[in-house]
Amino acid sequence: MPAAPDYPVPALEKGLDILEALAAASVPQSLSELATHMKRSSSELFRMLACLEQRGYVAREGVSGKFSLTLKLYALAHIHSTRDKLLQAARPPLEALTEQIRQSCHLSVLERGHLLVIAQQDSPERVRLSIEVGGEFDAAHTASGRLLLSHLSEQERAPWIRTLPKAGKKQFEKKLKEIRNAGFSSAESETVEGVRDIAVLVGNPSAGVMAALAVTRLVRRGEPVSDQVLLRAMLTASTKISESLGLSP
Incomplete structure (x- = not known):
């Protein structure tokens, strides 16, 4: 900026x-x-x-x-809702991101025990993946959800942890710690074969404002964009959104 x-x-x-x-x-x-x-x-x-x-x-x-x-x-500060401000700040960076990486992207938040998609920006390519705005997903089983859970306090994420099988809770907590240390979350999609989800954080958890910016990546033959290039572009977009909200990433 x-x-x-x-x-x-x-x-x-x-x-x-x-x-x-x-x-x-x-x-x-x-x-x-x-x-x-x-x-x-x-x-x-x-x-x-x-x-x-x-x-x-x-x-x-x-x-x-x-x-x-x-x-x-x-x-x-509360004349307009936090979500309205987030959506307003996100629109230009999401449009620029899709033009740059030629992939669709979406923005999600944790709400009422689910991961909720609040914004979607389509790729300019003819063949693309879209995630429905308003769609709800199991946070523990998505890259975006795990990213957001990793930035909650132990007490805040307890309701999500309680729903997991007893044998998998310790491993899940370990995974969340790895995600938080890495600064992003990536995994093969658990809902669609052949695509990879990558998510980065928007906002600042200490300010109580955070969302996940994610790309559900379709890998095209001969595509030159590597995961590293994609991640850098996503982090740039997330920083611009955060700064527009007056938050330090």
Whole structure:
């Protein structure tokens, strides 16, 4: 992604620094504490805090007079659903990816105990594979599902693990660890013979936003694109989607 032009806006940057400092703090902060943390003078921050308080972004405690964030930023962030934002951010990178690799790709999330396909971008080739949007699959038996499960906490993935045969649970956990360490998931398709599934992560699990970008690859005779080239192109697309969401991959 090209670097954004550098047009300094000191007042705006100061206000954003205050919001980020309050978000990072575990307890309300006084004016002097903020000034020390941000390495600025109290007089620099006073008017900015007054403006943020007037606009409803910060609130002051009645007794101590210390500042903390309100829920206004949260409310603004949730005017549109996370999924809507994900789909909007994903559309251009998915279109560019299919043009580059000449394969269809799709985006999936974990929902209600299944892997749910939320977006599909068709290959420009005449012969192609498509995955139906809205289709639900067993997460444990798909490359995308295993990738997403590998980034859940042990407690979060427990419901999926409980459905597996007792003898296979330890091996499955080992597989998830390998996937997480590798940074991608790949396997022969368990539903269609002759195709290979490759999936990479979109978003950031620590931010609570993640999806799997997957290609169900049809291998054509004489095709020059190797798995390594395909994977690099997919990782580039996933990074662009994540950055469009304001997330560090």
